[in-house]
Amino acid sequence: MPAADDLDQQIIDSIRILALADRAWLRSIGDLHGISATQVQVLDLACNSPRERRRVSAITRELNARIAAITEAADILVERGMLTREADESDLRATILNPTPLGRRTNATAYITAPSLTARLRRSPATHKVPAYNLMLNTLADLYNDDTIETLRSCLTCRFFRPAEVDGKVSKCWKLKEKLPPDKLRIDCKFYAAGEAE
Numbered sequence: 001m002p003a004a005d006d007l008d009q010q011i012i013d014s015i016r017i018l019a020l021a022d023r024a025w026l027r028s029i030g031d032l033h034g035i036s037a038t039q040v041q042v043l044d045l046a047c048n049s050p051r052e053r054r055r056v057s058a059i060t061r062e063l064n065a066r067i068a069a070i071t072e073a074a075d076i077l078v079e080r081g082m083l084t085r086e087a088d089e090s091d092l093r094a095t096i097l098n099p100t101p102l103g104r105r106t107n108a109t110a111y112i113t114a115p116s117l118t119a120r121l122r123r124s125p126a127t128h129k130v131p132a133y134n135l136m137l138n139t140l141a142d143l144y145n146d147d148t149i150e151t152l153r154s155c156l157t158c159r160f161f162r163p164a165e166v167d168g169k170v171s172k173c174w175k176l177k178e179k180l181p182p183d184k185l186r187i188d189c190k191f192y193a194a195g196e197a198e
C-alpha cells in the first residue's frame with residue numbers, strides 16, 4: 001500500500017478503482033444482453049466510429065487489446081446478429097465491422113457510462129472538474145508521446161491545436177477556428193489529425 005501522503009500513488013490507485021468500476025458496469029450492461037464487457041465495447045465502437053476505425057485492427061488498437069480477443073468478440077457479435085463483417089477493398093487482409101439494426105438497438109440501450117458516476121460528476125463544481133480534466137489530458141498526452149498508449153485523439157496531441165502561449169490568450173483549434181479554453185479541450189475528436197503542429 002502507498003504511504004498515506006503519497007498523493008501521486010493515491011491518484012493512480014483512484015484511477016485503477018475507477019477503471020474497475022467501469023469494467024463492472026460494462027459487465028452488468030453486457031449481462032442484460034448476453035454479451036461480455038469486451039463485446040459491449042466492440043459493439044459501441046462499431047456503432048459510433050467512422051468506417052476506417054471499424055477495422056478489427058483499429059478497434060484492437062483503440063481498446064489496447066489483443067487481436068485474438070477482439071476477433072473472438074467480433075465473431076460472437078456476428079453470431080448474435082449484432083454485427084456483419086465486410087472485406088476491406090483497400091486491404092484484402094482487413095475486415096470492417098458494420099452494426100446491424102439489432103446491434104444499433106442494443107448499443108443504444110447500452111450507454112457505457114455508469115449513471116451513478118455521471119450523476120456524481122454532474123454535482124461537482126467546474127472549479128474542481130476543470131483542473132482534474134486538464135491533469136488527465138496532460139498525463140494522457142505524455143503517455144501517448146512516449147508510446148505507452150497507441151491511440152489518443154485529443155487536442156493536446158493534435159496538429160491543429162494552437163496552445164495559448166503560441167497564439168494569443170486562449171488555446172485554439174486551427175481547423176475548426178474555435179477557441180479552446182481548458183474545459184473545451186477534446187479528448188476524442190472526429191476532426192483530430194496526428195502529427196506536429198504546422
Ligand code: SF4
Pocket residue numbers: 153154155156158159160161162172173174175176186189190191192193
Ligand atoms: S481538430 Fe479536434 S482535436 Fe484537433 S485541435 Fe481541433 S478540436 Fe482539438
